[in-house]
Amino acid sequence: MEQDPLKHILEYNLDLGKNKPDTVHRDESYCPFCDVANLKNVIETRGHMIWLENAFPVLKDSWQTLIIETDDCDGDFSTYSREYAVKLMQFGLEKWQQVKAMDTFKSVVFYRNHGYMSGGTIHHPHSQIVAFKEYDYHEDIKPYHFTGKPILLGDGIEINLSLRPIIGFYEVNLILTDSTKLSAFVNYMQITASYFMRCFVRFNDSYNIFFYDFPGDGALYVKIIPRFLTNPLFVGYMVPQITNSAHAQRFINRLRSALMIKGNPNQRP
CATH class of the missing domain: 3.30.428.10 (HIT-like)
Known part of the structure; x- marks a missing residue:
């Protein structure tokens, strides 16, 4: 069956995206992930790990969530203790499976960015779980x-x-x-x-x-x-x-x- 090329393109809302905080490429002192008391739409907390809905859902036809990995704004996955890294991965994989089990999305992706060239905008270490209503990454x-x-x-x-x-x-x-x-x-x-x-x-x-x-x-x-x-x-x-x-x-x-x-x-x- 011929693939619909439009199913392989994601629409990004630049009007919303331009308002996203950026502590990676701009000199912004305020980190929204450090301001835990004012986080919105928190789904689950486990120790210093917080799973919540993305405050800037820039991708059309998707459900965007993220995991704040730690309370250390300058931390990174590569330097976590082995024990903490395993707990974090267990948490992330569990949430990834949980979203897939909803059975209402074509596919669900799980990934993390680190650094200036990685495509992320928040320096504070975090992972993302994004569910797509129309796009199935297994086709690509x-x-x-x-x-x-x-x-x-x-x-x-x-x-x-x-x-x-x-x-x-x-x-x-x-x-x-x-x-x-x-x-x-x-x-x-x-x-x-x-x-x-x-x-x-x-x-x-x-x-x-x-x-x-x-x-x-x-x-x-x-x-x-x-x-x-x-x-x-x-x-x-x-x-x-x-x-x-x-x-x-x-x-x-x-x-x-x-x-x-x-x-x-x-x-x-």
């Missing part, structure tokens, strides 16, 4: 987007460098097939995010984490992507790129080393 994102050169293979966990990236270059795929290994999986996510922030290239300070699932597949799929200016071939022609084999192998070796050393439960990062 396929399991082959998670195939790649192995970085680390373990019991119930696979980490690879994507050979079929969505945008291109360095997309690290993490695949969890054994839910009992969630703690180790989250630890690997933190190490990968930290690697992109502190060890990858000198001027990188931004990344995204995206979560995916596929019908009939019980695995959890995650992409962690460092963010730079998007390559023009993708902007103009939707052509993703991968790096040359030698450079990719150096990247794999270095990230594998970090994962194996810092991922050892008997060591602290």
